[in-house]
Amino acid sequence: MRNAFVSSLLLVALLSACSKKDEQKAASAPSAPIPAPASVPTPAPAPAIPPPELIITNEPTTALPPLTNLQYATTEKGFAVKNAGSLFLTFPKSWPDSLMRVRENNKVLDAIRFLPPTGYEFAIMVEVINVGDANEEKLDIKAMRALLETNVQVELTNFVEKSLDIHDFQGPQMNGCYFVATDRNRTIAAPQPGQYLFLTQGYAKIGRLVLSFRLVSDHLSPEQEQMLEMIKTARFEKK
Numbered sequence: 001m002r003n004a005f006v007s008s009l010l011l012v013a014l015l016s017a018c019s020k021k022d023e024q025k026a027a028s029a030p031s032a033p034i035p036a037p038a039s040v041p042t043p044a045p046a047p048a049i050p051p052p053e054l055i056i057t058n059e060p061t062t063a064l065p066p067l068t069n070l071q072y073a074t075t076e077k078g079f080a081v082k083n084a085g086s087l088f089l090t091f092p093k094s095w096p097d098s099l100m101r102v103r104e105n106n107k108v109l110d111a112i113r114f115l116p117p118t119g120y121e122f123a124i125m126v127e128v129i130n131v132g133d134a135n136e137e138k139l140d141i142k143a144m145r146a147l148l149e150t151n152v153q154v155e156l157t158n159f160v161e162k163s164l165d166i167h168d169f170q171g172p173q174m175n176g177c178y179f180v181a182t183d184r185n186r187t188i189a190a191p192q193p194g195q196y197l198f199l200t201q202g203y204a205k206i207g208r209l210v211l212s213f214r215l216v217s218d219h220l221s222p223e224q225e226q227m228l229e230m231i232k233t234a235r236f237e238k239k
Contacts, residue, residue, distance in 0.1 A: 052099040054110045054128060055080040072226070079112065084130045084208055085239040091230045095124075102127065109212075114227075122196070122217035124227055129210040136208045141168060141175045144203040144210075148177055151201070160184045171232035178202025178213070178228070180220070200224050207236035 057078035075093040078086045091097070095114040102111050102125070114124040131139055145166055152164050160182040168177050178200060186195045196216035204211040211234065215227050 052101045052110045053082045054099050054112065056099070057086055072222075079128070081110070081128055081130055081209065083239070086237045087128060087206070087209060088235040088237070089126070089230055090233050092226055121219070122215060122223045124213070124215050124223070126231075127212040129212065131208055131210055133208060139205055139210065141177060141205070144175075144205060145177050148179065148201075148203060152179060152181075155181070158184060169228065169232060171234065173236060174204045174206040174211075174232065174234055176202055176204030176211075176231060180224070198224075200227065202231075204231045204234070206234050207238060209236055 057080050058076070073093045074090050076088055076090040077097065078088045079099075080086050089112070091114065094117045096117065098113050098115075100111050100113055101108050103109075104127070109127045109129060111125055111127045114126075116122055145168075148166055152166075156162075156164070164179045164181055166177050166179050168175075170176070179202065181199045181201075183195065183197055183199065186197050197218050198216070198220055200215040200217075200220070202213055204213065211231060213227065213231055215224060217223050
């Protein structure tokens with residue numbers, strides 16, 4: 001399971017078939033003068049991804065008390081979301097975090113990435129989507145479940161599981177859902193770089209924001225519980 005979690009459609013078979021047909025036509029056609037090679041236009045470079053619009057509004061230097069019964073030191077950071085307000089996330093103090101932008105379905109989204117203090121045993125990506133006031137009431141848990149089910153069907157051939165359960169969860173300000181899957185292509189004995197055994201993916205709505213969160217990991221505990229607690233306790237202050 002690659003870090004990007006993007007399903008790509010490969011056209012190798014189609015291009016190969018077209019090449020074979022062209023070769024057959026060329027073999028049966030009478031010889032003719034070879035025309036001068038036409039100039040091949042240089043493909044346009046992909047547009048650069050602009051810097052993230054998320055801005056860290058607070059960065060405490062001291063750890064907060066452990067969350068509920070989870071025994072680990074936490075920290076809280078606020079992220080200003082353009083034209084919306086501020087999102088506050090509480091997460092393990094040992095997780096390095098960084099702001100970035102990702103391209104997904106021809107759209108560029110702000111995201112927050114969390115990594116382990118050392119190594120590459122897991123990676124977490126939280127994309128922040130401002131749906132606006134008009135969609136705040138329309139986008140409920142039922143709509144998010146339907147969207148997540150669509151994602152499951154697209155990726156199901158890559159999973160060990162034949163079907164997946166979608167779990168609902170709720171916090172003081174948020175409603176969300178997620179699923180957990182096992183990568184069928186990941187070799188446990190000798191995994192390829194960027195491959196992980198487990199995927200935890202879901203959506204959470206908090207005010208006018210939707211958080212799309214994904215965890216890739218070689219083991220579910222304790223990172224899955226910590227990530228879900230971070231999403232569950234998320235706070236949003238409207239601008």
